Amino acid sequence: LIILICFSAINMPKKEQIRELEYEYAKNGIPVISNNSAHRWTPDVPMIIGEINSEHANVIPIQQKNNGFTRGFIVVKPNCSLQSYLTPIYALEKAGYKVDKLIITTLQAVSGAGYPGVPSLDIVDNIVPYISGEEKKTEEEPLKILGKIGESGIENDNSIQISATCTRVPVSYGHTASVNVKIKGEIKFQKRVDKVLQEKDRYQSYKLAEQKTLPPEVRQKLEKINLLHEKAVKEEKLGQYPRVLGRYEFLLELYKSIPKEIMNFTKEIYETENKIESIREKI
Known part of the structure; x- marks a missing residue:
């Protein structure tokens, strides 16, 4: 094996x-x-x-x-509820706002407790106000995620104060978080909100292409990938399937042309191959 x-x-x-x-x-x-x-x-x-x-x-x-x-x-991977609110917190920092303090309250579904879950007498028509170990994870894990690489490993960003209350609620799936954010300095709201909205698409739109460490030809390919994907999505909504098929076939070639040691697109290749088959069935 x-x-x-x-x-x-x-x-x-x-x-x-x-x-x-x-x-x-x-x-x-x-x-x-x-x-x-x-x-x-x-x-x-x-x-x-x-x-x-x-x-x-x-x-x-x-x-x-x-x-x-x-x-x-x-x-x-981090604790299950972090992804929902830490991404916009990161976007705020990237937009120029230094986060000073977070007050977080999570309302976490019973699925997060794993098998066999929370006893029914505890959770039916009730809110469990304390989850053992959850508040410690919520208060400390973001500091590592927002940290930087040092000589021997990840160095935490200890500049942010986090206070958390974690509860279990009678919902099958899906966590909710209420987050109060205190920012250092003055907020020029609209200008910064625009930057935050741009930043939220950082990963999906492959702005990694802006990293100077990538070869120029790879950056160009990533920009093409982003543009092709946007066009393919719009054209598919309009039912222009022959054109969409060509877009995805070109996307597949671009994904495969980028060396894995630079960026690994195994998942994207698999998804694009499946998408091509799906589009062909519609033509």
């Missing part, structure tokens, strides 16, 4: 057992993508939200050097 990659969502009695298991996979040359919290505070393990800190993947060589890994490594 050849294992190319390990997705870890295992439940074990102790976090240390999960840490050791994930470490062994990485030690044996297998990349580990973990849903667990066991390695979230290991300094050289990146905790990534793609729209915010994809560049933290650059800490992986440090991790491999520190642990003697060859091909293997460990990457983790």
Whole structure:
């Protein structure tokens, strides 16, 4: 059996057992993508939200050097409710507003408790006002995600104060967060809101092309990808399927032409191939 990659969502009695298991996979040359919290505070393990800190993947060589890994490594995702509100917080900072303090209240669905979930007598017609360990994660994980890469790993952004209250609510799926944001300095509202709205599309529109570290020809291809995708979406809504098919076929060629060591578009290639088949059925 050849294992190319390990997705870890295992439940074990102790976090240390999960840490050791994930470490062994990485030690044996297998990349580990973990849903667990066991390695979230290991300094050289990146905790990534793609729209915010994809560049933290650059800490992986440090991790491999520190642990003697060859091909293997460990990457983790953050706590389940963070993605909903941390992305606009990041956008505010990118727009020029330095966040001073966050007061966060989460209303988290029962699905987040995992199997077998919350006892029915606790959750039916009720709100559970405390989730063990959840407030600590909510207050501390953003500091790592918004941090920067140092010599030995990720250095937290400790300039932000976070106070959190985390509750469990009688909803099957979907977390909600109420976030109060205190900004340092004066706010020129409309000008900055426009910048925030532009920033929210950073990941989807491949503004990574603006990074000077990428070769010029790759930046040009990424700009073409963005333009082609926008046109294909508009034309598909108008039912212009032959033209849409050509767009996606060209997109597929562009994705495949970019070396994986620069940017890995495996997911996009798979999705585009499926899209091409779907469009062909409509013609």
